[in-house]
Amino acid sequence: MTALEIARQFAIKGEISEVKPLGEGFINDTFKVYTKGNEAPQYILQRKNHIVFPDVPAMMDNIYRVTEHIRTKVADKERGTLTIVKANDGKLYYKTEDGNFWAVCTFIQGSKCYDRADSPELAYQGGRGLGLFHSQVNDFTEPLAEIIKGFHNIRWRFTQWDASVKADKARRVKDLAEEISWIESRREKMLAFWEKFETGVFPTRVTHNDTKISNFLFDDESGDLLCAIDLDTLMSSTVMNDVGDALRSYTNTGAEDDPDLGKVGMSMEMYKAYMEGYLSYMKDTLTKAEKDNLAFSGLYITYEQVLRFLMDYIDGDTYYKTKYPEHNLVRTRAQYKLLQSMESQHTEMQKFIDEI
Numbered sequence: 001m002t003a004l005e006i007a008r009q010f011a012i013k014g015e016i017s018e019v020k021p022l023g024e025g026f027i028n029d030t031f032k033v034y035t036k037g038n039e040a041p042q043y044i045l046q047r048k049n050h051i052v053f054p055d056v057p058a059m060m061d062n063i064y065r066v067t068e069h070i071r072t073k074v075a076d077k078e079r080g081t082l083t084i085v086k087a088n089d090g091k092l093y094y095k096t097e098d099g100n101f102w103a104v105c106t107f108i109q110g111s112k113c114y115d116r117a118d119s120p121e122l123a124y125q126g127g128r129g130l131g132l133f134h135s136q137v138n139d140f141t142e143p144l145a146e147i148i149k150g151f152h153n154i155r156w157r158f159t160q161w162d163a164s165v166k167a168d169k170a171r172r173v174k175d176l177a178e179e180i181s182w183i184e185s186r187r188e189k190m191l192a193f194w195e196k197f198e199t200g201v202f203p204t205r206v207t208h209n210d211t212k213i214s215n216f217l218f219d220d221e222s223g224d225l226l227c228a229i230d231l232d233t234l235m236s237s238t239v240m241n242d243v244g245d246a247l248r249s250y251t252n253t254g255a256e257d258d259p260d261l262g263k264v265g266m267s268m269e270m271y272k273a274y275m276e277g278y279l280s281y282m283k284d285t286l287t288k289a290e291k292d293n294l295a296f297s298g299l300y301i302t303y304e305q306v307l308r309f310l311m312d313y314i315d316g317d318t319y320y321k322t323k324y325p326e327h328n329l330v331r332t333r334a335q336y337k338l339l340q341s342m343e344s345q346h347t348e349m350q351k352f353i354d355e356i
């Protein structure tokens with residue numbers, strides 16, 4: 001079936017005039033859907049990657065429930081959250097005969113987004129984006145399906161890690177004593193942090209799990225924040241995951257895979273801007289335990305990323321796409337440099353939160 005024929009399987013208003021590819025996502029294939037009489041696209045059609053997301057119906061159910069919850073809270077019902085468009089049979093997706101899953105949502109009119117947060121102002125806006133989203137789902141307490149098993153659960157990551165090191169599939173462990181010691185020397189500390197979630201010290205909340213700035217929309221004229229998009233990885237977890245992953249990416253002065261370690265480090269200026277934005281929505285909502293640990297969340301997720309890159313290198317590069325043979329090792333070292341930079345600034349990071 002063509003994308004156009006698939007688009008026709010959904011409850012779209014008006015007559016479809018054209019379906020055009022949008023961007024080059026690494027995970028899903030995305031299309032813009034145009035209808036007669038409209039210059040702007042009116043819908044987004046996506047083929048959901050069912051290798052990365054083994055249970056697309058559960059994923060769509062998560063997205064539907066959360067967006068309908070957010071809609072009850074926003075004044076602008078069409079632009080304040082994504083709107084899922086059901087298939088003609090009432091399902092939240094359409095499955096083609098070849099086993100692919102497709103879904104449709106409306107195209108939010110008059111919006112813009114940013115590719116990269118490369119200034120404190122944009123870090124602040126990205127922080128507001130996540131803060132707004134977390135505040136809107138603060139009272140959503142029903143469980144969500146676990147879309148990717150143990151995603152930021154370091155206990156589960158250690159289970160995978162121990163098996164990888166033991167299997168030593170790519171015969172690389174013998175040369176990695178130093179890198180492995182980076183992981184092992186922090187194992188207990190990281191487990192102790194995750195245990196705070198397991199034992200309920202950190203409450204369970206709705207998390208987004210992909211908090212880059214390009215996943216938030218803003219009004220293209222006023223610049224006002226509209227909503228969070230790309231909700232495929234919604235899960236029930238702790239806000240630490242979202243804030244930590246944002247800190248890992250927004251505050252890095254170098255690239256995630258920078259071969260020049262001199263460029264890599266955590267920018268305190270970007271950190272402060274992000275936190276200010278985030279806490280402008282969340283400071284009265286977070287518990288004391290959450291606030292006391294927010295700075296450490298950056299260390300936790302960065303550590304997890306060091307582990308995941310190194311584990312993939314040990315496994316022989318099976319998960320992350322690599323551009324050259326040592327790519328995962330270069331990523332490991334760059335993320336480790338970032339981790340050390342965060343560790344040396346951790347006291348100051350936390351102090352800033354205490355002051356706000």
Ligand code: GN1
Nearest residue numbers: 026027052148210233245256305320
């Ligand atoms: C993957 O490709 P992207 O940016 O959606 C990974 C994240 C990692 C990131 C590291 C589902 O995300 O967890 O932090 O790479 N997503 C998944 O670049 O594994």
Ligand code: MG
Nearest residue numbers: 027209210230
């Ligand atoms: Mg993603």
